[in-house]
Amino acid sequence: MRIRHDRERCVGSGACAFTLPDIFDQDEDDGRVLVLVERPGEERRKAIEDVAASCPVFALTIEND
Amino acid sequence: MTAEVTTAPVEAPPAFPLSRSRCPLSPPPEYARLREEQSVSRVTLRVSGKQVWVVTQHEQVRQVLGSPDMSSNWKLPGYPLQVPLPPEVLESLELPLVAMDPPDHTVRRRALIPELTARRMQALRPRIQEVTDEHITAMLAKGGPVDLIQELAVPVPSLVFCDLIGVAPDNVGFFRHYAEQMVNRDISPEEMGAAQYEMEMHLQGLVAQKTETPGDDVLSRVIIKNKVTQELEHNDIVALARMLLFGGFDTTANIIGLGTVALLQNPEQLAQVKADPSLMPRAIEELLRYLSISDSATARVATKDVEIGGVLIRAGEGIIALNGSANRDDRFFANPDELDIHRDAKGHLAFGHGNHQCPGANLVRVELDCVFSTLFRRIPELRLAAPVEELEFKHDQLIYGLYSLPVTW
Numbered sequence A: 001m002r003i004r005h006d007r008e009r010c011v012g013s014g015a016c017a018f019t020l021p022d023i024f025d026q027d028e029d030d031g032r033v034l035v036l037v038e039r040p041g042e043e044r045r046k047a048i049e050d051v052a053a054s055c056p057v058f059a060l061t062i063e064n065d
Numbered sequence B: 001m002t003a004e005v006t007t008a009p010v011e012a013p014p015a016f017p018l019s020r021s022r023c024p025l026s027p028p029p030e031y032a033r034l035r036e037e038q039s040v041s042r043v044t045l046r047v048s049g050k051q052v053w054v055v056t057q058h059e060q061v062r063q064v065l066g067s068p069d070m071s072s073n074w075k076l077p078g079y080p081l082q083v084p085l086p087p088e089v090l091e092s093l094e095l096p097l098v099a100m101d102p103p104d105h106t107v108r109r110r111a112l113i114p115e116l117t118a119r120r121m122q123a124l125r126p127r128i129q130e131v132t133d134e135h136i137t138a139m140l141a142k143g144g145p146v147d148l149i150q151e152l153a154v155p156v157p158s159l160v161f162c163d164l165i166g167v168a169p170d171n172v173g174f175f176r177h178y179a180e181q182m183v184n185r186d187i188s189p190e191e192m193g194a195a196q197y198e199m200e201m202h203l204q205g206l207v208a209q210k211t212e213t214p215g216d217d218v219l220s221r222v223i224i225k226n227k228v229t230q231e232l233e234h235n236d237i238v239a240l241a242r243m244l245l246f247g248g249f250d251t252t253a254n255i256i257g258l259g260t261v262a263l264l265q266n267p268e269q270l271a272q273v274k275a276d277p278s279l280m281p282r283a284i285e286e287l288l289r290y291l292s293i294s295d296s297a298t299a300r301v302a303t304k305d306v307e308i309g310g311v312l313i314r315a316g317e318g319i320i321a322l323n324g325s326a327n328r329d330d331r332f333f334a335n336p337d338e339l340d341i342h343r344d345a346k347g348h349l350a351f352g353h354g355n356h357q358c359p360g361a362n363l364v365r366v367e368l369d370c371v372f373s374t375l376f377r378r379i380p381e382l383r384l385a386a387p388v389e390e391l392e393f394k395h396d397q398l399i400y401g402l403y404s405l406p407v408t409w
């Protein structure tokens, strides 16, 4: 599993970083999303899917390897 | 054969805001009818007599707020202003972030949001906890009944706001007064103008002082960063400070008050969160959805002809994308009129949607978590000291809430 993010779309709401701070953070310069762990373990799938679904601009997607 | 001609009855569009007759914690009952029968329809603004559109379904509200053909610019003639700003004041007003369009909006928003990230807001938790504890200790010492709005709901976010902009807590009264004036639908345009002017002077001074001697606060960090990037003028930074005041002050206080009532009115669900504080984040999201305190703040003016829900909206026409109505749309949420702290309320639009989506959301989440968790832990017997029907709800305000909330224990 791999997390893809679209920095151009991201509006910096931080919903992802608030919910899963060990996986997402926000850029110090523009507030946009940073993916800290690009390939998290399979056991996090549900949580990450939930976060991706809650992104207001659908900037996060999950790819399967 | 003659075709049967039906002409729609000529009725003046209903006055907006619509009234909340049925239940003070629910949006106007008329929203439900509109969503089913006429999801995009005209209303007449009480404040100006102007006709504008309201959009009521979840999907349509997202469409409006996500559209590049919608402007937030208060100065465009068709914009549905909901406060009585006199034309000369409006003309000279430095528009806040929320009223800007790209690319001006983009540059300023990017200067602000790195200072309001989830991580930074979590870092404020100890301070928010401290302020919350102090005020609850004071409430307990006083003994019930007390007014929860004055004792807790207003002081906590106001002191947090002072921290954000780096002013001493004893300035808090000045800001509180201004915030109250700004959301008042009943004050005269002159009074509104005078309050604006006084605050403008205050913030000008504050930004000058922070430029001279920056501290460790959101405003100072924006200033320090800008010394390098040079993207913003002095006045832009004043406008950002005003925006934080405008957006972050009254809103949080209102949701603390209303959220407390909503939880007390649902004792079984309250008992569950008390027993298991890990339920709190979901409960908070649900309260934000259910209460939708800034239902009509998500307003726009079309810059091109657009079609929404099969209705043609012309360039120049105003639109209020009712997030409170979207949040009760059963196309998106099952049993939307029920408060259910176990539901997954993600996708609610109480913070708006798209490029203006509230950057204060994560601060609100931390504040509500501290306040509700601590309040019900330290005062488990908390109850209303007056029947709900007698509470003073802010029916005349842009941001919904309570003027006072008598509680006891």
Ligand code: HEM
Binding pocket: B065, B072, B097, B098, B099, B109, B116, B243, B244, B247, B248, B249, B251, B252, B255, B293, B294, B297, B298, B299, B349, B350, B351, B352, B353, B355, B356, B357, B358, B359, B360, B361, B363, B364
């Ligand atoms: C429960 C509390 C709050 C609610 C319901 C709320 C709601 C909203 C909504 C609906 C918008 C979007 C308006 C639009 O699309 O035109 C917005 C924008 C904004 N809010 Fe909040 N807000 C809350 C608290 C806060 C706090 C605590 C802050 C400050 C720390 C804040 C700062 C802002 C700012 C700066 C904007 C403008 C963003 C932009 O235009 O890009 N808000 N808020």
Ligand code: SF4
Binding pocket: A005, A009, A010, A011, A012, A013, A014, A015, A016, A017, A032, A033, A054, A055, A056, A057, A058, A059, A060
């Ligand atoms: S939730 Fe979406 S918009 Fe918000 S910071 Fe994460 S990626 Fe960006």
